[in-house]
Amino acid sequence: MHTPEEPQSLPTELHAYLEELLRRTRAVCGPHLVSVFAVGSLALADYRHGRSDVDVTVVVEPSLSGSALHDLAGALAHPHLSCPAAGLELVVYGRDFVGRPSGEAGYLLDLNTGPLLSNRVSFDAAQSPSFWYVIDRSVGHQAGLSLFGRPAREGVAAPDRADVLAALRASVLEHSDGEGHLADNRVLNGCRSVVFCRTGRWMAKRGAAQEIATTEEDFRPLIESAVHSFERPRSSAVPLPTAEVQAFLAWVRERVDETASAAGV
Structure with a gap:
């Protein structure tokens, strides 16, 4: 190539x-x-x-x-x-x-x-x-x-932080709706969003999942299940509890909103 x-x-x-x-x-x-x-x-x-x-x-x-x-x-x-x-x-x-x-x-x-x-x-x-x-x-x-x-x-210019945080919030809302998205991907994208809020850097989904599972014990079982599912083909994705996914994404949205507020966005 x-x-x-x-x-x-x-x-x-x-x-x-x-x-x-x-x-x-x-x-x-x-x-x-x-x-x-x-x-x-x-x-x-x-x-x-x-x-x-x-x-x-x-x-x-x-x-x-x-x-x-x-x-x-x-x-x-x-x-x-x-x-x-x-x-x-x-x-x-x-x-x-x-x-x-x-x-x-x-x-x-x-x-x-x-x-x-x-x-x-x-x-x-x-x-x-x-x-x-x-x-x-x-x-x-x-x-x-x-x-x-x-x-x-x-x-390629880096988008302004305010625009990225707005994009993250829109992404979380999209995944909260759930339509057209696998549950494991919704959870892992949420992990990646929180890691970006904390560090200002993008991390691979599975790496971000490990970071959040380590620091957020209440969500660890859900995140580990999402990683297990993500490592399978799309056709073999494992269903995740809807209420737990929604609760996790609500927590993610709060973290994004807190970061945006602290940044004056």
């Missing part, structure tokens, strides 16, 4: 897929392509094959045409490009947008595709709640795994 990263930093199961994804992206975007980097579990070294998505951010010159964005969505869609992971979540931004802090979604293309994802293609950032994208850009600035072009930290 033509990547600034060492090959061993990427899961073996994804080498051929990411190489072809990068080849197709370069072919469609040409000289307008600025950088490509991995976020999510790949960036935080917690990818689990059969469970995790492949999260990729693409940065392009804002002069890239709308037709090229449509072509890129078609070129990377599963099964036209067969995704070996649970799915591909790919977001394209203009270089000018990601070069400054923002609390907006701001994407040019948002593509969800893969064997375990509902296919989604959006070219209008107003269609989507912004918090997913703010969190991904914050992770990308901290730990983005460069696949092509400029390093993520140089090309």
